[in-house]
Amino acid sequence: MTHDVLVAGETLIDFLPERPGSLEDVSGFDRRPGGAPANVAVALARLEHAPLFWTRVGDDPFGRYLESTLSDAGLPTKFVERDPDAKTTLAFVTHDESGDREFTFYRDDTADTRLDPGRVDDATLADLEWVHVGGVTLAGGSSREATLDLLERASTAGCTTSFDPNFRPELWADAETFARVGREALAAVDVCKATVEELEALGFAGDSPDALARAVLEYGDDEAGPHTVFVTRGSEGALAVASAAALWDSGPESKLGTKSNPESNEVAHGGFEADAVDTTGAGDAFVAGVIAALRDGRSLAGTLEFANAVAATATTDAGAMAALPTRDAVESMLEDVPDS
Secondary structure, eight states: OOOOEEEESOOEEEEEESSSSOGGGOOOEEEEEEOHHHHHHHHHHHTTOOOEEEEEEESSHHHHHHHHHHHHTTOOOTTEEEETTSOOOEEEEEEOTTSOEEEEEEOSSOGGGOOOTTOSOHHHHHTOSEEEEESGGGSSSHHHHHHHHHHHHHHHTTOEEEEEOOOOGGGSSOHHHHHHHHHHHHTTOSEEEEEHHHHHHTTOOOSSHHHHHHHHHHHSOSSSSOSEEEEEOGGGOEEEEEOTTOSSOOOOOOTTSEEEETTTTEEEEOOOOOOOSOOTTHHHHHHHHHHHHHHTTOOHHHHHHHHHHHHHHHTSSSSTTTTOOOHHHHHHHHHTSOOO
16 A cells, blocks of 8 residues: 555553543543544544554553554554653543543653654655654654654655644743744644644744734745644634645635635634544544645645544544544535535
């Protein structure tokens, strides 16, 4: 099978609480596979765009479980590395009654902090069309250099590159380091997906989500930096803004609630209603929906609709991977939206 997408980053264990509440008040947890890039990779496989996945886990029971999970999801294991000298990262998730969550990480020199530059060779990059990375591996260790190196070489190889900053403050030395390193990554990518809070943490300013997205576009130029920015807004949906350098047009407004402004190449969609159980991984599902839709040649409007449908479905079960939908399920959801 030919793979034209590569996803790179952490794979870890999420321990989900048996009930809402703070970490000190919850006594039982359920083990689930996680890690933002791993969620993106598995979601892409469900959407019939199975990617290559570069990650590193410990040579321990958790790492072997994760490697088996990735393989069972249809991902090739060529770039799934086992580290004999480091443990697999653990994350304890807590959430409130609405499903919003917080993370407590056990990630001191764990396997996913120890990716080495150059492990994805130039020949592999030459055969790819798209490379996606997340921000957690930029937080420290050799994985920071490895992630930046991958983006730079992928861009040089002609790949479309995308980035989700996935800001977790507890993993960074300070906010200034996140902003500096995150902007360094942005300079090497074409597509960025972020929340309002993440864009503000990266140092961008604007009085609205679309103004923040345009500030990111202005950060780039004709040769470097994002030409397309997706801003996710939780239950309020998402918006996308693209510059003239983007390879896709805005597309028309539709019965699905998508508002489109072709003159500014900006689209917005209010999202889909879902009985949310756990929002862990919803943003990752959105990213996978974006990549799959744009690889299929959809417009920005069609991409936003598709990605929001994937994200909404992903909140309907506990765990980041449990409710990831198939392509048929997403298409069925879009077709079932009534005329407005």
